[in-house]
Amino acid sequence: MTDGRWFTEVLRYAGVLDDAVVTQIERQQIGTGQMGQNIAFSLTYDRPAPAAPATVVGKFPSPEPQSRAAAKTFRTYEREVGFYQEIAGTVDIRVPVCYLADIDLDTGDFVLLLEDLRPAVQGDQLTGCSLDEAMLAMDELAGLHAPRWGDPTLANIEWLGQYDDVEPNEVIRSVYQGLWPRFVAQYGSSLTSGALALGEAFGASMNDWRRSWTPPFCVAHGDYRLDNMMFGTEQGGYPLATVDWQIVGHGPGIMDAAYFIGNGLRVPDRRAHEMDLLKRYHDALSARGVEGYEWSQCLADYKRATLA
Structure with missing residues (x-):
């Protein structure tokens, strides 16, 4: 071969x-x-x-x-x-x-x-991205989620990761709880007592948190972050292309949005533009024909999804 x-x-x-x-x-x-x-x-x-x-x-x-x-x-x-x-x-x-x-x-x-996407370049998770790149990522994400928003046939695709699959969810919970003590030992001094208490409680109640999500679901990337994105350069390439679909699934699309916004930008940029980015995503969903997903619901879902 x-x-x-x-x-x-x-x-x-x-x-x-x-x-x-x-x-x-x-x-x-x-x-x-x-x-x-x-x-x-x-x-x-x-x-x-x-x-x-x-x-x-x-x-x-x-x-x-x-x-x-x-x-x-x-x-x-x-x-x-x-x-x-x-x-x-x-x-x-x-x-x-x-x-x-x-x-x-x-x-x-x-x-x-x-x-071959070159001369596009891979995003850098450690340095973060610009606001323009983050806005582009929100537009692209809506392009993933909107076309099959609420599509019931996704639940019948046997290989596609399903959000309510018990076994992988239990593995995630077990890994989280196993790593939590080491995380606290290394980074606990940088966190508030409230943040530490939240992290501890989340591990214990993770399965309940996951079960609390209800449809409509869509195709979700599952690892929507800069390292899985290729950005165009002056030499060429698409403005943005997304790669690495190894944990693609069927679940709440807002998880992808929260995951990216939470770790894609530098902290000052995220604090200043977090709601602008979320609104960009919501508006793009609406422009692509998603109905019945009000801004208030999107914001409430986002707040819950930040735990992801």
């Missing part, structure tokens, strides 16, 4: 390559590869192929047995492949063009062959 013949067949099947043949391939490892391998491929053709990509990005399973086992247990590879196969074309958030998405569920082997 991944030789010239393979790339030729894949790109022809994807409808972007006619008579040309891939004759040379150069490979470059990209990303940290915590849950899988990301490789950029530079392709040379035997003749001009104006519709075919000069470079593509491949995603493959991790070579580490533990990572592969975890991915199979939590179905992360399956979810990302499923997103590109079944969901991406039904929502309106910018994602890389997908030339191939395939998986062997028995072995966990998978391949995604995607558009």
